[in-house]
Amino acid sequence: MRFSLIHGYGMYAREAISATEYVYEYTGAMVSQDEAERRGLIYDTRDTSYLFDLNEDAVLDALRCGSKSKFINHDGEVPNCTAKVVSVCGVHHITIWALRNIAVGEELVFDYGYKRSVGPDWSQRRAASKDSKDSSCYEVITGLLCQSPNYLMTHSTSSNNRRRNI
Template identity: 35%
Template sequence: MMLSSTESSEVQGFGLYAGEKLSAGDFVGEYKGEVVTKEEGSRRGAVYQHLKTNYLFDLNRAQEVDSTRAGNKLRFINNSAKAPNCEPRVMLCNTVVRIGLFANKDLEPGDEMFFNYNYPEEVTKHFWEKGQAKPSGSATWQDLNDVLGEEDDESFGDSEQDFDSEENGRARKRARKARE
C-alpha cells in the first residue's frame, strides 16, 4: 500500500490522505475486511445505517466485504459523488476476488482521497461533500466505537479477526442499548 495517513476529515469523521504523490492510474491499495454473505451484509447494514456509518463494500452477487472491525485504513476513504479522485476495481487475483483502489487523477501529498460509493439516497443523506455543512444528526467514529464497545484507536492496521454470530448478536444488543 502506498504511504498515507488517517486524520480527521472536514467531510466525515476520519479521512485517508495521500502520503506521497500519486499519478492517475496508480494503485492506492486493497480494500480489506471480513467477507460476509449478502444476507449478513444486509443485517449488519441495518445496524450501521442506524449508526450513520457503513464500511460494507459489494464484492460480487453473493458477498460483501465488511471492514468495520476487520479492515485496513482504506475504509476511511470518504464518499464523493461530485469529485472522486479514486476508483475501486473488483479484480480476480490468483482465483481470489479482491477490491483494489486506484487514483483516477493526480494526487499530491496531503490530498484527501474520495471515491463514489454509489449508495442510494436513503444512505447518502447522512453524507456531505467537501465544503458543505455537516447534516444534523450525523454520527462520529466515536459513536460507532461506543456501540461496538471499542476504544478510540488510531492503529488502523490489518486485522485477521474472525467474527461469529454471538459477536454479531452482542453488537446488535449494544446498538439497541445505545438507542435507548
C-alpha cells in the same frame, strides 16, 4: 489518517500519487449478502458503514478488521480514486486506483455509487442537485496473472511498482 471535513476520519496521501496508479486494497471480513443487510441496518443507526460489495454473493465488512482504506470517504461529485474488483487466481479483491494525480496531503475519495434516495444521510451532505448515479461505480477486471501471493502489493499500472506509503 486524520479527521475529515467530509465524514469522520479520512485517508490522506502521504506522498504524491500518479493518475491510474494502484493505491491500496480494501479488506475486511467476508460476509454473505444477507448478513451484510442485517449489519447495514445496525450501521445506519450509527451513521457509519464499512460494507463493500465484493461480488453477487459476498460483501467485505471492514468495521472491525480491515485496512486503512476503509477510511476513504465518499465523494460522488469529484472523486480522485475509483474502486475496481480484480480477480487474482480466482479470488476477488477490491482495489483502489487513482483517477488523477493526487497531491501530498490530499484526502482520498471515491464515488460509493449511492443513489440519492438510497444512500445514508451523511453521504448526501456534499451532493449537488444531480440525478441518481448508475450503480456500476466500479470496474471488474479478470485474467490477471497469478504470479505471487502478494501480487497486488507489488504490481500496478504505473512504472512505480512499490507499495503505497499512505
